[in-house]
Amino acid sequence: MDPTKLGATPILKKESTSQVYSSWHVGRDERITTMLHEISGRVVGPIRVEDFLNEYLPKVPEPCPKCTTETGQKHRTFSASKSEFAMYKPWFCPNLELVDAHNTPVVDLGGKQVKPDIQIYSANCRRSGLSDMTQTEMIVEFKFTPEDDTFKDNRPSFFKHSSNTAHDTLGQITLYATAHQAAQFWTHVFLVLVFPKYARFMHWDRSGVIVTEEVSFSNPSYIEFFWQFNHVKPDVCGMDTTATEFPHNHPIVAKAKRSLGVEDVD
Numbered sequence: 001m002d003p004t005k006l007g008a009t010p011i012l013k014k015e016s017t018s019q020v021y022s023s024w025h026v027g028r029d030e031r032i033t034t035m036l037h038e039i040s041g042r043v044v045g046p047i048r049v050e051d052f053l054n055e056y057l058p059k060v061p062e063p064c065p066k067c068t069t070e071t072g073q074k075h076r077t078f079s080a081s082k083s084e085f086a087m088y089k090p091w092f093c094p095n096l097e098l099v100d101a102h103n104t105p106v107v108d109l110g111g112k113q114v115k116p117d118i119q120i121y122s123a124n125c126r127r128s129g130l131s132d133m134t135q136t137e138m139i140v141e142f143k144f145t146p147e148d149d150t151f152k153d154n155r156p157s158f159f160k161h162s163s164n165t166a167h168d169t170l171g172q173i174t175l176y177a178t179a180h181q182a183a184q185f186w187t188h189v190f191l192v193l194v195f196p197k198y199a200r201f202m203h204w205d206r207s208g209v210i211v212t213e214e215v216s217f218s219n220p221s222y223i224e225f226f227w228q229f230n231h232v233k234p235d236v237c238g239m240d241t242t243a244t245e246f247p248h249n250h251p252i253v254a255k256a257k258r259s260l261g262v263e264d265v266d
Contacts, residue, residue, distance in 0.1 A: 033171060035170075042207065044208065045212065046153050047212050049221040057190075057224075064223060064224050114133070115131075116139040120138040121135055122137055136183075139180060139189075139192075144196065149166060149193075158211075169193070177209070189204050191204060198214040199217070199222060200215065
């Protein structure tokens with residue numbers, strides 16, 4: 001099956017290795033395999049979505065909007081989408097800026113490109129462009145076919161081993177979560193993996209990842225996840241509020257540079 005016709009991420013065109021973080025196993029970067037091995041044994045799931053929200057994104061005083069008929073119709077178009085990119089348009093996220101960055105690569109700390117499909121920013125952030133990992137608050141990755149889903153509910157192991165792309169998806173999103181945490185001071189990050197008929201919510205920290213069961217778009221918890229993420233305090237979202245940015249000319253900055261042997265760069 002030709003992934004370019006399915007609209008898989010990313011579009012590979014003529015060079016199978018033109019995008020190093022493709023989840024297509026023929027053209028993947030070797031670090032996808034490395035990340036897959038790194039995360040193996042550190043995945044917990046499937047977690048009931050209600051338990052996931054109670055633990056990581058508790059209810060907020062602001063009443064969550066109900067999933068209206070219009071919202072439901074928008075989400076039902078996922079299953080009718082003819083490509084992955086067509087799935088981006090009906091996305092719903094209150095009071096946060098949601099940016100389609102799938103065609104705007106950003107260089108991670110390893111010097112290679114990452115291209116998450118959707119990056120969610122605070123509405124008042126100062127991002128430098130469509131894709132700015134230093135300002136991203138959450139990453140959303142779309143997959144057009146359930147065969148790309150690493151996980152399978154109602155199986156003892158929770159892992160689906162039937163396709164190479166299913167394995168590669170886990171390596172790919174591990175790269176994205178790692179790049180997100182490396183670019184900012186976060187204690188943990190959330191990531192959403194979206195398929196035509198359901199989504200999975202993920203809580204990543206440096207010990208591993210917690211993954212929910214399949215969450216259908218008609219499930220109220222689907223809307224609650226984003227609503228509560230939008231309203232909880234920054235530390236609940238994952239921001240390390242103990243980290244402090246010092247002015248360039250602060251004495252402690254000069255001391256740190258001397259200790260590290262770092263010279264000023266104009």
